[in-house]
Amino acid sequence: MAVNADTVPAVGTQSHPYDVLIIGAGVVGAMVARFLARYALDILWIEKEADICTGASSANSALIHGGYAAQPGTLKAEMNVKGNPMWDHLAAELDFSFERCGTYVVAVGEDERAELAVLAARGKANGVPVTLITGEEMRRREPQVNAATSGALYCPVGGICDPWGATLAAAENAVQNGVALKRRTRFEDFLWERPPTALPRIVGVGANAGDVYTRWVVNAAGLYADTVMHKAGVRPSFTVTPRRGEYYVLDRNQFALDKVIFPVPGKISKGILVTTTVHGNTIIGPNAEEIDDRTDTAVTKAGMHEVWDGALKLVPGLTQRAIIALFAGLRPGGNAPTLNPSVDYQKDFVIEIPTTVQGLVNLGGIESPGLTAAPAIALRVIELLREAGEGLRERPGWSPRRSGRPVFRHLSRKQQARLVAEDARYGRIICRCEFVTEGEIVAEIHAPIPADTYDAIKRRTWLGTGRCQGAFDMPRVVDILARELGQAPEEISKKGGSSTMLTRRTKDL
Ligand SMILES: Cc1cc2nc3c(=O)[nH]c(=O)nc-3n(C[C@H](O)[C@H](O)[C@H](O)COP(=O)(O)OP(=O)(O)OC[C@H]3O[C@@H](n4cnc5c(N)ncnc54)[C@H](O)[C@@H]3O)c2cc1C
Numbered sequence: 001m002a003v004n005a006d007t008v009p010a011v012g013t014q015s016h017p018y019d020v021l022i023i024g025a026g027v028v029g030a031m032v033a034r035f036l037a038r039y040a041l042d043i044l045w046i047e048k049e050a051d052i053c054t055g056a057s058s059a060n061s062a063l064i065h066g067g068y069a070a071q072p073g074t075l076k077a078e079m080n081v082k083g084n085p086m087w088d089h090l091a092a093e094l095d096f097s098f099e100r101c102g103t104y105v106v107a108v109g110e111d112e113r114a115e116l117a118v119l120a121a122r123g124k125a126n127g128v129p130v131t132l133i134t135g136e137e138m139r140r141r142e143p144q145v146n147a148a149t150s151g152a153l154y155c156p157v158g159g160i161c162d163p164w165g166a167t168l169a170a171a172e173n174a175v176q177n178g179v180a181l182k183r184r185t186r187f188e189d190f191l192w193e194r195p196p197t198a199l200p201r202i203v204g205v206g207a208n209a210g211d212v213y214t215r216w217v218v219n220a221a222g223l224y225a226d227t228v229m230h231k232a233g234v235r236p237s238f239t240v241t242p243r244r245g246e247y248y249v250l251d252r253n254q255f256a257l258d259k260v261i262f263p264v265p266g267k268i269s270k271g272i273l274v275t276t277t278v279h280g281n282t283i284i285g286p287n288a289e290e291i292d293d294r295t296d297t298a299v300t301k302a303g304m305h306e307v308w309d310g311a312l313k314l315v316p317g318l319t320q321r322a323i324i325a326l327f328a329g330l331r332p333g334g335n336a337p338t339l340n341p342s343v344d345y346q347k348d349f350v351i352e353i354p355t356t357v358q359g360l361v362n363l364g365g366i367e368s369p370g371l372t373a374a375p376a377i378a379l380r381v382i383e384l385l386r387e388a389g390e391g392l393r394e395r396p397g398w399s400p401r402r403s404g405r406p407v408f409r410h411l412s413r414k415q416q417a418r419l420v421a422e423d424a425r426y427g428r429i430i431c432r433c434e435f436v437t438e439g440e441i442v443a444e445i446h447a448p449i450p451a452d453t454y455d456a457i458k459r460r461t462w463l464g465t466g467r468c469q470g471a472f473d474m475p476r477v478v479d480i481l482a483r484e485l486g487q488a489p490e491e492i493s494k495k496g497g498s499s500t501m502l503t504r505r506t507k508d509l
Contacts, residue, residue: 050496334365
């Protein structure tokens with residue numbers, strides 16, 4: 001029979017289901033989508049928010065951890081140690097910023113020094129290269145550390161990345177290889193088939209946009225991973241408890257520290273660190289506070305005091321004059337048991353195909369080092385699917401590469417002049433602090449994953465992140481978005497939904 005568009009059912013219907021549906025577009029969902037896109041599968045990827053990377057993946061310390069901190073024998077340790085070396089290759093293939101700059105854990109005063117040996121032993125057990133250095137050597141390498149530094153643990157394989165850039169790059173590569181990404185699409189429940197003699201089988205999901213049929217669902221819902229697995233009746237006692245971490249961002253023109261400096265870890269986190277970002281700012285934080293509200297990313301007065309005091313202990317010369325922004329992120333911490341349950345913050349990742357239902361790859365509790373581990377988690381998901389009998393043939397024409405768009409401030413004078421000659425919009429500076437041009441903004445609005453809100457442009461171009469925090473660029477970006485999207489300026493939103501940036505025209509008053 002001749003095949004035409006009318007005889008082939010649309011993908012996602014009962015007779016032609018997707019092969020895989022991924023819930024959640026943080027770094028974990030993005031890496032799963034990117035690595036699965038290599039195979040000849042129909043993949044739908046849904047995200048409830050207006051853009052990708054707005055959850056834990058958007059507000060963290062941006063560290064690619066060495067792997068000495070995780071308890072040996074846990075999935076956290078295994079995924080951290082497997083994920084860490086993948087970042088050089090990933091950054092090269094996907095064109096995002098990553099620096100393997102090394103990290104230090106600094107002991108202040110004699111009492112803390114013993115803890116360094118514990119971490120060194122854990123690093124050895126996990127197969128991570130670490131070296132103990134003296135306080136004197138640490139002060140020589142970073143003169144700004146506390147004069148009472150008694151020693152440090154150096155991990156040369158630790159690094160820093162741009163978590164937004166990495167998530168976007170992986171997501172774009174997935175989309176360019178055929179993954180269908182639907183933002184503003186919320187998972188609500190599963191659709192089931194209940195054979196009398198076999199396990200119940202997930203056959204699709206109900207979403208706000210309607211029902212979609214699929215053979216597999218990957219739960220990468222971060223803070224809401226427990227809600228998703230409970231809808232499948234899986235791990236009813238597993239809960240996610242958001243653990244808030246607050247930060248300061250310092251202006252790179254006012255203060256510069258080009259090292260990553262951790263304190264000796266506390267009981268529920270790796271402690272308040274002072275670190276540089278790939279953009280050259282110093283960031284300070286995070287503290288760790290368990291809270292009930294999964295949406296509460298407001299900073300608190302008490303938290304900010306705690307973070308500042310913690311940072312001063314490591315780097316006493318920090319000055320509040322350099323602060324340009326504050327933010328908080330929520331760690332999606334779960335309660336899966338580990339080999340060492342007495343250490344609270346080591347509660348383990350969940351990465352499994354549950355034995356009680358068919359059709360679910362279940363991820364949960366992906367808190368730190370989840371960013372580092374994300375590519376290794378993606379490979380583990382593929383392994384699990386193979387073990388479950390999926391053939392996974394390579395997709396013809398699959399490409400592992402994705403190229404970013406020109407970043408004006410990173411170009412030489414000559415390259416800048418050439419770009420402006422080709423397109424005059426690259427000659428118009430919209431963000432003066434971060435030197436972002438109209439050409440870059442327009443390119444993002446029409447990119448494979450279009451940026452259609454102010455925050456989406458900010459995440460992709462870094463505009464609005466400097467000393468004026470968007471005061472100069474904001475009205476101009478609203479105008480550009482309105483023009484390019486063919487919308488009224490009053491329709492342009494900060495982050496989707498009702499977050500419109502203008503309420504009415506002044507002359508309408
Ligand atoms: C303060 C802090 C510091 C950290 N520092 C580091 C670090 O330095 N290094 C490191 O390796 N890790 C770090 N982490 C951990 C790391 O950020 C997380 O492990 C990682 O980002 C988790 O990614 P994710 O994709 O699982 O979750 P998320 O990024 O939260 O993504 C989950 C997505 O699922 C979507 N979603 C949820 N429910 C639904 C639904 N019903 N329908 C559709 N979509 C849905 C959400 O909107 C969200 O976009 C830190 C975390 C925090 C908060």
